Amino acid sequence: MSPIDALDSNRLYTRTDQALIASINTQVDEQVSFIDCHQRAAAGLQFGMAMPGHGYNIFALGQSGSGMLDAVRQMVVRDAEAKPTPNDLCYVNNFQKPEQPVLLSLAPGQGLQFKQNVDQLIEDLRSIIPAAFDSEDYQAKLGELEHEIGSRQADALEGLGKEAQQRGIGMMQTPGGYGFAPLNKKGEVISPEDYNRLPEKEQNDIQESIGALQEKLKKTLRQFPQWHKELRDQVKQLNSETARIAVNNSVSSLKDKYQACDSVRQYLDEVERDVIDNFDDFRPTGDSNPLLQLQNGGRQSLQRFAVNVLVDQTGKTCAPVVHESLPTHGNLIGCIEHTAQMGTLTTNFTLIKAGALHRANGGYLLLDARQLLMQPLAYDSLKRALQENELRIESLESRFGLISTVSLEPQAAPLDIKVVLVGDRRLYYLLSAYDPEFPDLFKVTADFDDDVERNDANRAMLINTIEKLIRKENLLPFDVSGLARVIDQTSRIAGDAEKITTRMRNIGELVRESSHWAASNARQTVTASDVQQAIDQQQFRADRIRERMHEQFANGVVLIDTDGECIGQVNGLSVLQLGTLSFGQPARITATVRLGSGNVVDIERETELGGPIHSKGVLILSSFLGARYAQDHPLSISASLVFEQSYGGVEGDSASMAELCALLSVLSQVPIQQRFAMTGSVNQRGQMQAIGGVNEKIEGFFDVCRARGEVNGQAVIIPAANVRHLMLRDDVVQHAEQGLFKVFAVEHVDEALELLTGIEAGQPDANNLYPADSVNGRVQARLRELAEARARFASRVQGNDRVQSNEQPG
Numbered sequence: 001m002s003p004i005d006a007l008d009s010n011r012l013y014t015r016t017d018q019a020l021i022a023s024i025n026t027q028v029d030e031q032v033s034f035i036d037c038h039q040r041a042a043a044g045l046q047f048g049m050a051m052p053g054h055g056y057n058i059f060a061l062g063q064s065g066s067g068m069l070d071a072v073r074q075m076v077v078r079d080a081e082a083k084p085t086p087n088d089l090c091y092v093n094n095f096q097k098p099e100q101p102v103l104l105s106l107a108p109g110q111g112l113q114f115k116q117n118v119d120q121l122i123e124d125l126r127s128i129i130p131a132a133f134d135s136e137d138y139q140a141k142l143g144e145l146e147h148e149i150g151s152r153q154a155d156a157l158e159g160l161g162k163e164a165q166q167r168g169i170g171m172m173q174t175p176g177g178y179g180f181a182p183l184n185k186k187g188e189v190i191s192p193e194d195y196n197r198l199p200e201k202e203q204n205d206i207q208e209s210i211g212a213l214q215e216k217l218k219k220t221l222r223q224f225p226q227w228h229k230e231l232r233d234q235v236k237q238l239n240s241e242t243a244r245i246a247v248n249n250s251v252s253s254l255k256d257k258y259q260a261c262d263s264v265r266q267y268l269d270e271v272e273r274d275v276i277d278n279f280d281d282f283r284p285t286g287d288s289n290p291l292l293q294l295q296n297g298g299r300q301s302l303q304r305f306a307v308n309v310l311v312d313q314t315g316k317t318c319a320p321v322v323h324e325s326l327p328t329h330g331n332l333i334g335c336i337e338h339t340a341q342m343g344t345l346t347t348n349f350t351l352i353k354a355g356a357l358h359r360a361n362g363g364y365l366l367l368d369a370r371q372l373l374m375q376p377l378a379y380d381s382l383k384r385a386l387q388e389n390e391l392r393i394e395s396l397e398s399r400f401g402l403i404s405t406v407s408l409e410p411q412a413a414p415l416d417i418k419v420v421l422v423g424d425r426r427l428y429y430l431l432s433a434y435d436p437e438f439p440d441l442f443k444v445t446a447d448f449d450d451d452v453e454r455n456d457a458n459r460a461m462l463i464n465t466i467e468k469l470i471r472k473e474n475l476l477p478f479d480v481s482g483l484a485r486v487i488d489q490t491s492r493i494a495g496d497a498e499k500i501t502t503r504m505r506n507i508g509e510l511v512r513e514s515s516h517w518a519a520s521n522a523r524q525t526v527t528a529s530d531v532q533q534a535i536d537q538q539q540f541r542a543d544r545i546r547e548r549m550h551e552q553f554a555n556g557v558v559l560i561d562t563d564g565e566c567i568g569q570v571n572g573l574s575v576l577q578l579g580t581l582s583f584g585q586p587a588r589i590t591a592t593v594r595l596g597s598g599n600v601v602d603i604e605r606e607t608e609l610g611g612p613i614h615s616k617g618v619l620i621l622s623s624f625l626g627a628r629y630a631q632d633h634p635l636s637i638s639a640s641l642v643f644e645q646s647y648g649g650v651e652g653d654s655a656s657m658a659e660l661c662a663l664l665s666v667l668s669q670v671p672i673q674q675r676f677a678m679t680g681s682v683n684q685r686g687q688m689q690a691i692g693g694v695n696e697k698i699e700g701f702f703d704v705c706r707a708r709g710e711v712n713g714q715a716v717i718i719p720a721a722n723v724r725h726l727m728l729r730d731d732v733v734q735h736a737e738q739g740l741f742k743v744f745a746v747e748h749v750d751e752a753l754e755l756l757t758g759i760e761a762g763q764p765d766a767n768n769l770y771p772a773d774s775v776n777g778r779v780q781a782r783l784r785e786l787a788e789a790r791a792r793f794a795s796r797v798q799g800n801d802r803v804q805s806n807e808q809p810g
Contacts, residue, residue, distance in 0.1 A: 006742035012728045014497035016484040035071035041446040048444035049079045057419040061428040062448030067504025076364045083319035086362025089311040093304045095270045101349035103411040108313035115307035129282040132246035149231045156220045167209040180210045243279040310354045319363035324356035327372045334393040369423025451499035475515035481528035492727040542581040554707040561674035562710045568666030571677035572658040575693035584700025588644040591662035596638020623684045629780045636790035653681040654691035668778035672756045677701040678717035686749040690721035715742035
């Protein structure tokens with residue numbers, strides 16, 4: 001096998017050509033958005049916004065911090081500008097059923113105007129109606145009615161009095177009412193003494209006359225209430241007619257303004273009827289005491305004529321785009337507030353408040369999926385509104401009976417809206433799996449890439465995004481070197497030299513902090529050194545634990561060899577994730593082999609410290625050994641593998657190649673050079689497979705070597721498939737340029753063995769035999785020896801068993 005050369009330093013870090021950056025127009029283009037990099041997500045959003053029909057709402061999914069919300073908002077706003085402004089929404093009183101307020105829909109901007117018109121109408125009626133009832137014409141008509149009833153009563157009583165006089169009886173009015181008494185010839189009331197001296201027959205005649213007159217008086221007096229009722233009816237008719245004349249002109253002129261809106265005209269008809277029926281509410285009461293006003297049951301509050309403008313589109317020129325940052329049930333659906341009045345909670349239609357769905361009706365509503373799911377019943381309320389295509393306001397207190405008070409059932413508002421949920425992929429897949437209604441309501445996905453190709457177009461869009469941020473937040477401008485360094489760092493964050501990360505949060509933080517350090521360094525523009533300082537400071541603020549762990553290697557507390565040779569021992573590499581910081585560090589992996597039945601024991605798994613993927617990687621090793629070296633005899637080993645001084649969980653298969661090399665080293669008794677560390681997974685054919693965190697792992701080994709003062713020929717072996725991911729720190733690249741630190745990329749275990757041992761791995765001949773002095777040949781020979789030893793041992797055991805059986809008494 002031909003010798004393997006270390007990677008050239010220019011392959012360890014892909015630099016952005018500053019001349020290329022200089023050729024890009026850095027003028028801000030508002031029409032260009034970073035969402036244009038996400039072609040799949042942009043296509044999903046465009047389809048969802050254009051697609052009519054029930055359930056074509058959108059779920060935008062991607063990683064946190066990728067700027068999805070801003071990107072979605074930009075695209076939605078762009079689409080909303082081409083759509084018409086929706087109508088205003090107003091709640092008004094339902095005069096027939098006050099507990100069920102009526103919803104009015106008016107042309108954009110007319111809601112507030114209608115409210116002002118109605119308020120002015122009521123204010124005008126408060127002066128028009130009293131003036132109408134104080135007019136001479138009304139007072140004259142009322143006087144006529146009162147005079148008529150008075151004359152009618154007087155005529156009836158006068159006629160009865162004359163009849164009594166004809167009978168010699170006088171009718172008199174007393175404080176207790178009317179009475180009759182006998183008269184003498186002079187027309188005077190007979191005294192009791194004179195009455196007693198009258199003959200008995202005459203007395204009886206007088207009593208009969210008085211009795212008859214009293215009956216007639218009763219009949220006459222019984223007619224008075226009916227006459228008063230007739231008077232009241234006539235007065236009421238007069239009042240209604242007076243009120244109708246006073247109200248009709250004002251209401252008719254207002255109805256003429258809303259000829260095109262039938263619902264408004266119907267409501268104004270109801271207002272006119274109620275005003276006419278309750279005209280006294282517009283007349284002064286004379287009650288200055290609020291308690292007396294509350295006790296006056298004949299009068300109602302003029303608040304019933306108010307107009308509650310729920311959604312006002314005044315000044316709007318397109319469809320609304322609403323982002324609700326706190327999507328509680330009330331903030332989404334709306335709520336009905338209450339007021340305390342004399343110790344009791346009361347409410348009315350003027351206390352109905354709009355929710356985000358009302359404000360976004362006819363346009364777009366943007367919601368954070370995680371925030372939505374965290375609020376009690378908010379998600380259920382949203383689904384109900386989308387399923388029914390209408391919006392009903394219902395308080396949670398009333399639904400669960402938490403309060404016992406007067407409540408309302410407002411008329412539902414028709415719902416025409418596109419809802420865009422923004423969340424991570426895990427939430428989307430969980431909802432798809434466990435909520436059967438979710439796929440019916442959110443049929444469109446806008447899947448944002450975690451990273452995009454590092455090409456000229458995407459670089460230009462990234463620079464445009466950076467320039468927008470600089471202008472928006474008044475940051476220092478970036479020169480060509482600063483922009484190039486930011487682009488390089490986006491590839492490092494993406495973990496791929498050929499990609500650019502879409503984590504706009506990280507990019508924004510880097511741009512802001514770079515501007516800060518440039519200002520601290522008294523510079524007018526941000527250069528590459530300022531960007532690097534920002535990166536270094538981010539690392540410094542977060543890497544206390546990394547430094548402490550690397551101190552353990554330098555002080556010899558954690559054992560690691562970075563020079564010399566050792567059989568069955570290799571330096572593996574792992575990555576630790578602590579919050580936003582991830583870093584690599586080496587780990588000593590050792591292997592032991594003895595006679596056995598072909599088992600490779602993973603001590604991490606046996607102690608329940610190893611995860612399933614790590615255990616899978618170890619199990620592959622025994623398959624590889626048997627398939628390559630023991631095709632014609634049993635695999636007769638019992639091997640053990642362990643991460644030395646590992647006191648936590650181990651997961652992943654990125655150390656399986658290192659574990660295999662440790663096993664082959666102990667089987668072949670060929671030492672491994674400890675100046676090497678390696679990472680990579682292996683399959684059953686010995687091929688080296690790509691792993692994650694390759695940059696952190698290389699830098700972790702480099703940092704440990706430097707902490708021990710031993711950066712002189714150390715090297716890291718990585719899978720060839722990971723070369724495209726290399727974006728190493730500048731200090732690592734500089735040591736590689738000087739030949740003090742090297743990175744090798746291999747594709748197969750044989751290449752790794754030759755680097756680690758300095759001995760040829762060896763290729764099989766036609767009989768599948770390897771050269772005796774090669775690593776593979778020594779492994780093959782050792783496994784054959786162990787198989788023969790196992791056979792001899794088994795034969796010996798069987799012979800002893802036969803002897804013991806013959807010695808037993810028959």
